[in-house]
Structures are given as C-alpha cells and as structure tokens.
Amino acid sequence: MAGMIGWRMQDQEWRKGPWTPEEDDLLIEYVRMHGEGRWSSVAGCSGLKRCGKSCRLRWVNYLRPGLKKGQLTPQEEGIIIELHAIWGNKWSTIARYLPGRTDNEIKNYWRTNFKTKKTPSQIREKQKLKASFRRDQYRQQVSETMNSFVLPYTEDNNRNKKDDAYAVKSSCTTSEQQQYNQCLMAQDVATGWDVVSEDGFWSEFLWDMGNYNPNQPVMEP
DNA sequence: AAATCACGCAACCGCATCACC
DNA sequence: CGGTGATGCGGTTGCGTGATT
Numbered sequence: 359m360a361g362m363i364g365w366r367m368q369d370q371e372w373r374k375g376p377w378t379p380e381e382d383d384l385l386i387e388y389v390r391m392h393g394e395g396r397w398s399s400v401a402g403c404s405g406l407k408r409c410g411k412s413c414r415l416r417w418v419n420y421l422r423p424g425l426k427k428g429q430l431t432p433q434e435e436g437i438i439i440e441l442h443a444i445w446g447n448k449w450s451t452i453a454r455y456l457p458g459r460t461d462n463e464i465k466n467y468w469r470t471n472f473k474t475k476k477t478p479s480q481i482r483e484k485q486k487l488k489a490s491f492r493r494d495q496y497r498q499q500v501s502e503t504m505n506s507f508v509l510p511y512t513e514d515n516n517r518n519k520k521d522d523a524y525a526v527k528s529s530c531t532t533s534e535q536q537q538y539n540q541c542l543m544a545q546d547v548a549t550g551w552d553v554v555s556e557d558g559f560w561s562e563f564l565w566d567m568g569n570y571n572p573n574q575p576v577m578e579p
Numbered sequence: 580a581a582a583t584c585a586c587g588c589a590a591c592c593g594c595a596t597c598a599c600c
Numbered sequence: 601c602g603g604t605g606a607t608g609c610g611g612t613t614g615c616g617t618g619a620t621t
Contacts, residue, residue, distance in 0.1 A: 376589070376615085398606060410606075415590065418608095450609060465610075466588060 373407040377416055381406060385413055386421055419460045426458035430467060438464055 373381075388404040394417065397410035406413065419425075430438070434456055441452045449461035449468075456464065 374591075395607085411592090411608095412590075414607075419589075447610065461609075462589080469611095470587060 371407075372409040372412065374412075377408075377420075381408065382416070382421060385416060388413075389417060389421075415462075419462045424458055425460065430459070430463075434459065435467075438467065442468065 377385075384404045384406050385400065385408075388400050388406070392399075392403065397414040400406055400410060400413040401408060408416075437455055438452060441455060445451050447465075447468075449465045453459055453461040453464055
C-alpha cells in the first residue's frame with residue numbers, strides 16, 4: 359500500500375465525479391473478495407483512485423445488491439411522509455423501514471417533493487395532489503401488469519380473471535408465483551389507497567412493522 | 580432549431596460519533 | 601483520558617436531461 363497512510367493518500371489526488379463502469383467493477387470485486395467495510399483500504403487493494411468515503415457511498419447508494427431502482431410506490435411514499443412526521447430529517451432511520459431504498463434516495467425524494475418555502479397548508483395541498491396523481495399512475499401500472507399476467511390463461515375460456523388467478527398460481531413456477539403475489543399485493547394497495555391514506559393507518563402499519571422486524575429497533579424520535 | 584428553465588439524481592463536503600491505541 | 605483514524609449521516613452542489621419558450 360505504497361504512499362498511503364490510513365485512509366488518506368500521500369502525494370496522490372483522489373478521483374472525483376461520476377463513477378465509470380470500470381470503477382464500479384473494481385469496487386464490486388473488492389467487496390466480493392473482502393466484504394463490506396474497511397473502505398479506507400479499497401484504494402490500496404483494488405487500485406481504485408477513490409477515497410473510502412466515496413467508495414462507501416457508491417456501494418451503499420448504487421451497487422449494493424437488493425437495491426430497488428425506479429420510482430417509489432405510493433405505499434413507500436406514505437411511509438416516508440408518516441415517518442418524517444415522527445423523526446424529521448432522520449433519513450437513515452426512515453430508510454430502515456424501506457428495504458432496498460437508500461437514505462440518499464429518500465432525502466432526494468423529500469427535497470424534490472416537499473421541501474419548499476410554502477406554507478404548511480400549501481405543502482399539504484401539494485402532497486395531496488402529488489399523491490393523487492401517483493395513485494392514478496400506480497393503479498394504471500398495476501392494472502396493466504395484472505392484465506399481462508392473467509390474459510394468456512383466460513383466452514381459451516369464459517372464466518373471469520379473478521377465477522383464473524388460482525389457475526395461474528397453480529400452473530407457473532415459484533418465481534412467477536412470487537411475482538404474481540406481489541402484483542396482487544400491489545393491486546390491493548392501489549385499490550385501497552384512499553383508505554390507507556387516512557390518518558392513522560400508517561401509524562398502525564408501522565407499529566406492526568416494528569414488531570415484525572426486531573433486527574431494526576424503533577428509535578425514539 | 581436554439582436557448583432557457585426546471586427537475587431529478589449522483590456525488591461531495593463537513594461534522595458527529597465510534598473504536599482503537 | 602486524549603489523540604487519531606474510520607465510518608456514518610445530513611446538507612448541499614452540480615450535472616444531465618427533458619420540457620418549455
């Protein structure tokens with residue numbers, strides 16, 4: 359580890375700015391070999407000219423397995439709103455209740471949607487409008503997904519889609535079943551959105567989550 | 580078609596905290 | 601117990617891209 363003391367490097371500038379695919383590969387390979395943590399030694403072991411902080415951030419926010427990409431679901435948005443009311447800007451705490459989402463992502467989401475200099479009533483109004491728009495989008499998306507899933511099995515008979523759900527579940531692979539079950543859950547969320555948005559629902563839901571996942575203890579606000 | 584604007588996201592920075600010596 | 605390095609967190613910035621004029 360020539361020229362390196364601790365996590366600083368002597369006589370060497372750290373690279374900054376956007377990561378290249380080659381750098382990503384080096385970091386992934388490093389984590390595969392050494393596991394997460396010890397970020398300060400990434401540069402020495404992998405040849406990356408990035409500081410430990412930068413490597414950790416890249417891994418946590420972008421490369422880590424299990425990360426969800428794409429837009430937040432209305433359910434996730436609801437959780438964020440509810441938890442932010444409890445904890446404020448404790449993004450990492452909120453992120454613990456959204457598997458696959460990062461604190462940075464949640465922070466960006468909040469800043470984009472709700473961090474304005476408007477009055478509280480204006481903020482609430484914007485939240486309602488945004489939630490309403492997203493709900494309609496989500497319903498449409500779920501509806502399309504469900505149609506694409508079930509239609510191939512309904513073409514040859516007159517049974518309705520609800521009846522055919524069982525046929526799909528019993529005839530497809532385990533991963534297809536999982537995917538289908540997720541669709542069903544998403545459909546439930548979409549159809550019940552007006553109900554779940556009411557005051558109190560998320561609190562109960564989160565209370566259940568707190569009991570459900572003992573490895574992520576609920577912190578005092 | 581070009582210029583400008585607005586937005587979303589990735590990444591950086593500074594500070595706080597923790598762990599080890 | 602204080603010093604130093606490592607890590608985590610929240611705030612902020614800057615760039616790319618799509619929308620608008």
